[in-house]
Amino acid sequence: MTTIEGKTGPWEMVIGLEVHAQVIADSKLFSGAATTFGAEPNSQVSLVDAAMPGMLPVINEMAVEQAVKTGLGLNAKINLFSEFERKNYFYADLPQGYQISQFLHPIVGEGTIILDLEDGKTREVGIERLHLEQDAGKSLHDQHPTQSYIDLNRSGVTLMEIVSKPDMRSAEEAGAYLRKLRSILRYLGTCDGNMDEGSMRADVNLSMRRPGDPLGTRTETKNVNSIRFVQQSIELEARRQVEILEEGGTIAQETRLFDASKGTSRSMRSKEEAHDYRYFPDPDLLPLKIKADWVESLKSELPELPDAKKQRFMDDFGLPVYDAGVLVADQETAAFYETVAEGRDPKLVANWVIGDYFGALNRTSGANLGNAPVDAAKLGGLIDLIADGTISGRTAKEVFEAMWDSGKDASTIVEEKGLKQISDTGALEGIVDQLIADNPGQVEQYKGGNVKLIGWFVGQVMKATQGKANPGMVNQLLKKKLD
Amino acid sequence: MAVDKDTVARIAKLARIRIPEEQQEALTGELTEILNWVEQLSELDTDGVEPMTSVVAMSLPKREDAVTDGNCADKVLKNAPEGAHGFFAVPKVVE
Numbered sequence: 001m002t003t004i005e006g007k008t009g010p011w012e013m014v015i016g017l018e019v020h021a022q023v024i025a026d027s028k029l030f031s032g033a034a035t036t037f038g039a040e041p042n043s044q045v046s047l048v049d050a051a052m053p054g055m056l057p058v059i060n061e062m063a064v065e066q067a068v069k070t071g072l073g074l075n076a077k078i079n080l081f082s083e084f085e086r087k088n089y090f091y092a093d094l095p096q097g098y099q100i101s102q103f104l105h106p107i108v109g110e111g112t113i114i115l116d117l118e119d120g121k122t123r124e125v126g127i128e129r130l131h132l133e134q135d136a137g138k139s140l141h142d143q144h145p146t147q148s149y150i151d152l153n154r155s156g157v158t159l160m161e162i163v164s165k166p167d168m169r170s171a172e173e174a175g176a177y178l179r180k181l182r183s184i185l186r187y188l189g190t191c192d193g194n195m196d197e198g199s200m201r202a203d204v205n206l207s208m209r210r211p212g213d214p215l216g217t218r219t220e221t222k223n224v225n226s227i228r229f230v231q232q233s234i235e236l237e238a239r240r241q242v243e244i245l246e247e248g249g250t251i252a253q254e255t256r257l258f259d260a261s262k263g264t265s266r267s268m269r270s271k272e273e274a275h276d277y278r279y280f281p282d283p284d285l286l287p288l289k290i291k292a293d294w295v296e297s298l299k300s301e302l303p304e305l306p307d308a309k310k311q312r313f314m315d316d317f318g319l320p321v322y323d324a325g326v327l328v329a330d331q332e333t334a335a336f337y338e339t340v341a342e343g344r345d346p347k348l349v350a351n352w353v354i355g356d357y358f359g360a361l362n363r364t365s366g367a368n369l370g371n372a373p374v375d376a377a378k379l380g381g382l383i384d385l386i387a388d389g390t391i392s393g394r395t396a397k398e399v400f401e402a403m404w405d406s407g408k409d410a411s412t413i414v415e416e417k418g419l420k421q422i423s424d425t426g427a428l429e430g431i432v433d434q435l436i437a438d439n440p441g442q443v444e445q446y447k448g449g450n451v452k453l454i455g456w457f458v459g460q461v462m463k464a465t466q467g468k469a470n471p472g473m474v475n476q477l478l479k480k481k482l483d
Numbered sequence: 484m485a486v487d488k489d490t491v492a493r494i495a496k497l498a499r500i501r502i503p504e505e506q507q508e509a510l511t512g513e514l515t516e517i518l519n520w521v522e523q524l525s526e527l528d529t530d531g532v533e534p535m536t537s538v539v540a541m542s543l544p545k546r547e548d549a550v551t552d553g554n555c556a557d558k559v560l561k562n563a564p565e566g567a568h569g570f571f572a573v574p575k576v577v578e
Contacts (some may be wrong), residue, residue, distance in 0.1 A: 025548050032551030041569040042559050046552035050559045062548030083536070090499055092576045140570070141577040148577065149570035152559065276497055286543040287536050 002170040003211060006242045011208045013238050014215060015174050016128075016166035017230075018203040019181060020159045021191040022135065023066045029134050029158035030057030030100065037197050041151040049156040051095035057284055063158040064288065066190040067107050067132050068298055070160055073188045073305055074127050076111025078295050082131075084285045087277045093137035093150050101161075103279045106131035107288065113164075113184070114307055115176040116329075120321035125177055126165035135159050154198075160191070166205065166215070171231040171238075178202060178227045179329070183306050187331050195226050202230050207251070208241045216241075217251040221258050221265060233258040236265060309334055317346035326354055332369050339376040344383055352383060356397060360404050373407040374400070382410035392471055395419050423470040425477070431464050432457075432477045446482055454478060484522060486514040 003010035028035060031048035048055040071078050083105040086098040108130035115123045137155040139148050162181065168174050182193035182200060193200050202225075207218035221237060224230045236258070241251055255268045304312070306328045313324040313334075327337045327350065341349040357379060361367050374382075382400060385391045391399060391414055402413045414420055422428060435457065436443055446453040454475070461474045491510045495502040502510065556569055565572040 027548050027550050027552075031553075032546070032549065033553035034550045040556070042556040042571075043569075044553045045556065045559045047555075047558065048552070058544060058546045060548050061545040064545070088497075092571075092573045139576065141575065143570075144567070144572070144575075146575055147565075147567070147572045148575050149567060149572055151570055278497070281536070286539075286541065288543050 002172075004238060004242065006246050008246050010211060011238075011242050011245075012211045013169055013171075013234070014166050014207050014209060014218070015168035015170075015234060016205040016218075017164045017168070017174060017177060018205070019162045019164075019178070020135075020201045020203075021070075021162060021181075021185055021193070022199040023063055023132075023158035023160055024190055024192060025060060025062040025066065025158055027060055027062075028156040029060055029063050029132065031156055033156065035157050037199075039153055041149075042153065044153040045155065049095075049152055051097070057100065057282075059285070059288070060158065063132060064107070064290065065298065066158070066188075067130060067160055068290065068295055069188050069302065070162070070185065070190045071108030071111065071130055072295070072299050072302055073184045073190075074108070074111035074113055074130070074162075076127055076130065077109035078290075079105065079107055079109055080290050080292060080295070081105060082107040082288045084132075084282045084288070085279045086282050087133075087279055089277060091136065092148060093139045093152070093155070095137070095152065095155065099134050099136065100282055100285070101133035101279075102131035105287075113177065113180055115173060115180055116310075116325045117172070117176055120325065123173065123176075125167040125173075128163040128165050130160055130162045133159050133161055166207075166218075171234040174204070174234055175227050175231050178230060180306070183329050187303055187305050198225065201225050204230060204233055204237070206234060206237050206241070208238060208245060216245075217253050219251065219254055219256050221256045222268070224258050224260075226260075229258060229260045232260070232263065233265060236263065240265070303331075313337075317341060317350070319346060319350055323347075323350045323354060336369050336376055340380045340383070342380075344380060345387065348386070349380075349383060352379060352400075356400050360400075364404075373405070374403050378403060378409050385410050385414060389421060389423050389470060389472075390414065391419055391421050392467075395421065395467065419468065421470045422465050422468050423473055425473065428461070428469060428473055428477055431461055431469070432474070432481060435460055435464070436481060443482065454482075457482075484515065484518045486511050486518065490514075 003012050023029075025035060027033060028046075028049060031046040033046040033049055034044045036044065048057060068078055082102055084100050085103040087101045087103070088098040090097060106129045110129070111127035113125050113127060115125055117123060135154050135157040137150055137152040139150055141148050143149050164177065168177060185191040185200075186193050191199060195201070201223050204221040204224060205218050206221070207216040209216045219237060219241070221233050224233050237256070244251060252267075256265045257268050258265045309328040310321075310324045313319045313327060314321060319327070328334045333353075337349065337353050340353065357374070360374070361369075361372060364372075382396060382403065385399075386393055386396050399410055399413050399417075399419060402408070402417070403410060406413070442453055442456065446457075457478050458471065458474050461469050461478075462471070488507050488511055491502065491507045491514065560566045560569075560571065563571050
């Protein structure tokens with residue numbers, strides 16, 4: 001069990017996450033206005049989104065489909081009957097004076113998500129519910145000394161609020177939850193998961209307790225917009241609560257705001273007082289009824305999801321759990337790996353993709369699988385040269401760097417640089433014979449039982465050939481001559 | 484069910500309606516009467532009756548996911564007391 005040590009003993013964190021995920025759809029939840037990110041202010045606003053009197057909401061069938069797909073991807077119960085309610089509050093970027101959301105009857109009920117933790121361990125976290133709701137507009141507070149500017153382009157865009165059960169016990173698990181959820185959403189194509197554009201935002205519910213005790217009072221830290229900040233805000237809030245509890249204080253159930261630039265958080269008491277949402281069924285919208293056979297047909301069209309793909313990579317390719325987990329985290333990476341692995345040694349390919357290839361991608365700014373100088377075919381070509389003994393694994397690293405810099409294929413580089421491995425027995429035999437003749441002392445020692453000296457002999461042959469000798473053959477030859 | 488003055492004040496605040504102190508007393512009486520009148524419904528035995536969600540025999544109409552609206556910032560902003568650079572401009576509301 002993960003605990004944190006206070007002055008008076010260990011404490012356990014209890015964490016639940018509410019994630020707002022923007023649904024991928026061309027138009028909004030209840031209007032035909034566009035949803036593209038970064039458009040001119042108020043250019044993607046219909047009179048429905050601006051809440052003009054007499055305008056009526058009409059639901060986007062794509063939003064419903066995306067929510068159901070996401071529910072299926074989370075192994076969750078799909079509710080064939082759900083209902084929209086009004087959540088009433090006043091804010092400058094909420095022209096209706098209420099948000100259309102789902103409260104008593106969400107479209108998706110309980111499900112599960114499997115976290116991939118360090119060293120291949122997994123942990124199951126429960127999903128409480130998923131419901132559909134409208135996003136609010138955007139307020140800019142730093143453009144004018146006494147005014148806030150409001151852009152309603154985001155107003156009415158479809159969000160899925162995905163609520164976990166309070167099943168997480170550390171910042172690491174919260175990070176793993178968000179990464180896995182994002183991976184599933186991207187596989188499904190229901191949310192792009194771009195936290196820096198606000199397409200995915202998290203509210204963190206956290207309380208502390210003595211191990212084995214009932215749940216303590218929780219606080220909610222709102223709208224944290226990166227996985228790293230979620231983890232930082234958890235560490236910060238846990239320490240804050242432990243300090244209060246150990247001094248005999250009580251935790252106020254409140255909403256807090258995390259300031260990533262300062263690494264601090266503060267209470268949002270002013271909002272707290274106004275939180276009496278007076279939910280009631282939206283009279284403009286009938287209940288949402290969907291059919292079981294439609295849900296079934298969506299289920300049959302789901303892509304292979306990360307957990308299933310991971311298992312397949314382990315079963316079919318014999319990959320260790322860590323490699324499989326890394327390769328399936330992202331759909332494009334998994335597809336890239338499968339292309340390169342086709343007809344080749346799967347473990348060797350996994351090592352190259354995870355090691356040198358990811359390394360090169362990470363240190364080349366702006367590079368991704370789509371535009372990298374080395375594509376799947378070229379990486380495959382390099383691995384073929386290792387497999388057929390043309391170059392050694394060590395030389396391959398040098399060839400790879402040259403491929404990355406020039407975009408040329410492996411055999412061209414090997415040809416140009418004269419890196420072809422010497423696998424010609426005759427040539428190698430000559431070098432080995434010469435070496436043995438020149439170093440009678442070392443030969444004596446080796447024959448006297450110092451077998452580790454074989455390494456020295458191999459090194460000398462490598463030196464004589466500028467590293468181009470086939471190390472396997474050199475070993476064989478040496479043993480044949482010396483033993 | 485009786486509504487007291489504090490409740491009237493709280494509901495007014497939530498609804499952002501200014502109700503002067505001297506009118507609040509009268510409203511407690513009116514709201515109480517309304518609630519009591521509606522309360523008569525609970526005299527009916529509704530055990531085992533499924534809640535009715537609508538009086539019309541139709542299901543929720545859905546639309547295709549297509550961009551058919553928007554691009555009318557001028558109309559959207561027309562009634563705004565103040566605008567600037569294409570935004571609504573409102574008194575500062577920073578937390």
